[in-house]
Amino acid sequence: MNTISVAQLNSLRSEFKMYLRENHPEWSDSTVCTIGSDAFFALNNNVGIDFWASLVSEETLLTARDKIRDYLVSTKGSERSDERADGYLSALRHLKSFLDNKHPSLATDWSGKVISDINLKSEFQAWMKKQKKANGDPYSLNTINAYTTALKNATAKLRLTEPICTDLFYYTLVDDFDTAQGIIEAAPNFEEVDAAAGNKAYSSGMMLYRRFLKELGEPSTWIFQGNPKYYDVIGAVESLEKITWAVNQYQKQIKKGDKAYIWVSGSDGGIIASGTVLCDPELRKPNTSDPYTRDEPLKTDYYLAVDIKIERKLTLSKVPRAVLLVDERTKQLEILTYPAATNFRVTKIQEEVIESIINGTYERVPAVDEPKPEIEVKRRYWLYAPGEQASMWEQFFAEKIMGIGWDYLGDLTTYPTKEKINDRMQQERNEDKYFMNDVLAVWDFVHTIKPDDVVFAKRGKSQIVGRGVVESGYIFDDSRSSYKHIRKINWTNNEECNYPEEAPNKTLTDISRKTGTIDFLENFYAEKSIDSSSFIEEKSYDPYSDDDFIKEVFMSEEMFVKLKGLLLRKKNVILQGAPGVGKTYAAQRLAFAIMGTKDISRVKVVQFHQSYSYEDFIMGFRPDGNGFKLTEGPFYKFCKEAENDDERPYFFIIDEINRGNLSKIFGELLMLIECDKRGEKNAIRLLYKDEQFSVPSNVYIIGMMNTTDRSLAMIDYALRRRFAFFDMEPAFSTDGFKTKQASIQNPKYDALITKVQLLNKAIAEDPSLGPGFRIGHSYFCTNELVDDLWLSSVVEYELIPLLSEYWYDEPSKVESWSEQLRGAIR
Structure with missing residues (x-):
């Protein structure tokens, strides 16, 4: 394998810190943690070295030190860069000493490998939603959340005798997890913590996670698709015994030992080979001399891929796409419902059907066509860009709105036809053309989108950043500085996923007819719908706008x-x-x-x-x-x-x-x-x-x-x-404060405000003070009765002491302005 798991790395870090404590008992915990962290600085930052190879010898350590210094100069400036680089070198020497003593071959073995950040939290949550309890009932979302929290923070309250990875979702192999589980259950306070968690969330969660890992470890079946327009799939299958294939989907699930079908795309496409996955997904360097690539190389940068051993070549007797489409058991194959991807899961039943076609025992089960609406679509689905490259996504998500630009158009309800919108766009842009995509986006935003429609927010052409449900009609909000055309929307999700095809380069697109794409996205977000906020007892709070x-x-x-x-x-x-x-x-x-x-x-x-x-x-x-x-x-x-x-x-x-x-x-x-x-x-x-x-x-x-x-x-x-x-500025001149001032109806109060504004002008012009020392308006905001006593109290006990502090070396100024403030309220 060309990857290092987070669990492996975290275990090594913990072991390194224990080594430092054992060999340097005079060091404080703070020193141990600092050296333990500094030793991995070059790994955590792109300083231009193979981190593990730098730990092989003193010579490689010195080279690493120079690279770290150059990195510090380029990112932080030259100040103290040599001193800091020497500090990191010292920490690296401690790490090398630890490895030489405890793991003498590790630096060489890990050289060239990358860290895999695989975390199975979301996959476990999706799996849990499909599981049943002993009585046949599904697990509640509250229970799933409790188990997930326990697994994510497994060691937080435990007194462990050995270090393990805190987040158990980083354990992807049953054997590694079993070791960690044994350490957890051996903690002297485990039973107490488990009982306090309610429903024994720790032990129950670990039991279910182990079952999940075991299922994940069993061989799965996949389809790997190739496009003959870009790659000679048939030629490669016929000539090779082993073939390398990109892994763009299911990167955490595809693994060594899985079954693989090779699929050639196209209307007359289908399965042309089967075989076995030989390795877990690994980072690969692009093969720019692949003889089966047509024209341009498929990859120009490092990418995840697996090797597949081709065991059956079916180019002369392929499993046709057309046959699978008309069989009730295989018509819902992922590759048939949303084909714009590379890797597709195959269920056990679907695999059995495919195998029966290959070995000649196939009996077709006719597909049952479900009636589909012909004209009217009751609930529409939309693809929407929240600003260029989703630049407004976070703001719109927080504000619970969707918005579009073209602010110069004004209120869009004033345009009776699309032609009128185009006329205004021509006038604004000084171009004599029909802006079809822009006009349609504007028209649909006002007239076609309806409450309860589903919106998928996108970034660029390949990424979905969230899902929402429209809640209002069109609103023209001229008070906004930009994106004045809005609709209120309940953004139900903000998880990101790949769009299963190339998205159109438009602000708004109706995708209601793309049922396969909609199914893919809705299924993805259904699995992400475990929202812990739903487990919190809701309290009623007043609205605030x-x-x-x-x-x-x-x-x-x-x-x-x-x-x-x-x-x-x-x-x-x-x-x-x-x-x-x-x-x-x-x-x-x-x-x-x-x-x-x-x-x-x-x-x-x-x-x-x-x-x-x-x-x-x-x-x-x-x-x-x-x-x-x-x-x-x-x-x-x-x-x-x-x-x-x-x-x-x-x-x-x-x-x-x-x-x-x-x-x-x-x-x-x-x-x-x-x-x-x-x-x-x-x-x-x-x-x-x-x-x-x-x-x-x-x-x-x-x-x-x-x-x-x-x-x-x-x-x-x-x-x-x-x-x-x-x-933050004093607000005496704002409309809001003036309204507040008018409501008090006290001439002395008004006179004091006027005097304070003059005082602020003097403070702002004073070279020893400046605008940042002006007196704020909150001294004069009160719900109490504003009478002579209140005014005198503000002047004598709040404002004058403040002036005494400001002009402590100029008592004449303090005395002069004190008298002016007192005079304002006489």
């Missing part, structure tokens, strides 16, 4: 749209401004606006301070009266909640974010909060726990920072790079 935010936060609609889009795109935003501009208030209501409801269960607020640490935020050991206990922090718990409800957004709000040491608080997770480092594929091992952890893509982080902080310039570069910054 964009208009509510604009009204309550005193922000212009334009600025709100920018802020909302920034958070949805970047996932991490810092609201910065002087005290009193409403940062915390805005952060919580921004979360509500995106969720569309005041769902406080999906919002968490914490505050950083100088002594705040990783142990407070992620996890750490805390005294519990009987020693020390590993305690989970708020960010770890929050991410786990969001992970189990991955189709709804969650918001983690951090007040005074610049007061904490980000590197110290986030530790090894700092990288994982970046928008392109989210999800399980980027998981890393935690400092205090033998667990692979990732930050879910549905977690949005909102930080707040006071611009009056004199240490603002010292903000960690790591913070600046991973967050977008949004300035």
Whole structure:
């Protein structure tokens, strides 16, 4: 095999750390974890070396050190690159020493191999949906979710004597899983944890997962399709004893020992050979000199493939496609219902029919044609592009809408015909042509799509990114900055899959007649429909709209749209401004606006301070009266909640974010909060726990920072790079605040507001202060009675002390403005 499993790699990492602890008892856990992580830096980053080959000798280690230095210079700049490269070299030497002692041939054996990130979580969930309990009833979604959670976090609460992979879904072989299961069940507190999980989720889940792996390990049957237009399939089959075939589908399921049928495509196509798969899917280098390739090479980059031993050549007596189409048992072969793929599963019954045709014992069972609607399609299915290359997908998913461009057209209901739409497009583009695809997309979006239609969102021509059900008619929302033409939609799924054929290069396409394609996509999303949010006891929360935010936060609609889009795109935003501009208030209501409801269960607020640490935020050991206990922090718990409800957004709000040491608080997770480092594929091992952890893509982080902080310039570069910054301004001039001010009906209050605006002008022009020190509007937002006592309290105990801090070295300014503020309310 040319791959290394994640389980193998994780086991090696754990063993390496144990080796470091045994051989360096004077080292702290932090030092062990740092060296254990640094040793694999070149593996985790594309520094331009064969990582395992670099561990063969001191000479190869020095070469690796130079490559790491060059990588650091190119990505981080030259500062300290030599020093850091020497640190990674030291860690690599420790790793080499470990391998020389414990696994002397491993570096050579693993050289040239790649890491396989196969994780069978989704496959197990789909399998569970088809299983029955002893009484014949199917397993409930709640039970499936409980088993899945137990298997994914198997070692979280166990005191294990030996290291294993935390996520059991990385175990793909029964023997490896049996070893891990034995270690888990030998844990001294296993029975206690298993009982506490309810329905013995650990033991029951492992029993079922073992059965799943056993079934997965049994030989399966597949069809491998080739197109004679691009490859001489018949010539290759007739001449070769072994043939290499790409694996584009079922990459986790196809395996060594499976049965394979070779299929030549076309209306007169069919099965022309059968044989056995000789290996698991492996990364292969393109064969640019393959004599059976017509014109251009089929592959130009590394690709997954298997070798197939050809055991029966049927080119002169093929199993015809036409025969399989008219047999009730084989008419639903995957290759017949959605043929635009390479690899197709064959059921046991279908295999028996195919074998009977080959050996001459075939008896046809006539296919029964099901009646199909001829004209009217009650529920339509649509292929839809949410922006170019799905650029608007995350925003539309969060807002629960679908939208199209062509904003210059205005309200689309004002165009009585397609010709009128085209006339306007010609005028806008200054071209005399009929824009058929664009006109049809616009017309269908307004007039043809109906509530309850199904929409598949696509990226490019080959990928589906989600599924949804239309909930409203056409809406023209002129308040939006772009994509003003929208419909409300319930996005039911956001998992990605390959489109089974080449998708048209259009914004909107009716695919209702493509029944095979629809079946493929609906079956895929049906298997992904295990939504853990359905297991949470639903609470009723008040709705909250964009208009509510604009009204309550005193922000212009334009600025709100920018802020909302920034958070949805970047996932991490810092609201910065002087005290009193409403940062915390805005952060919580921004979360509500995106969720569309005041769902406080999906919002968490914490505050950083100088002594705040990783142990407070992620996890750490805390005294519990009987020693020390590993305690989970708020960010770890929050991410786990969001992970189990991955189709709804969650918001983690951090007040005074610049007061904490980000590197110290986030530790090894700092990288994982970046928008392109989210999800399980980027998981890393935690400092205090033998667990692979990732930050879910549905977690949005909102930080707040006071611009009056004199240490603002010292903000960690790591913070600046991973967050977008949004300035919060005093809102005295906004329509919302003016409405609030008018409702109070107090001349002294009005006079004070006017004076504070003048004061803000002076603060903004002061070279020692600047706009970031202006006084915010929230000092003047109250539901109390605004009388002389209230006004005096604000001036004397909030504003004047603030001025004393601002101009501590200019007492004359403090005295002058204090008198002006007092004078405004006399």
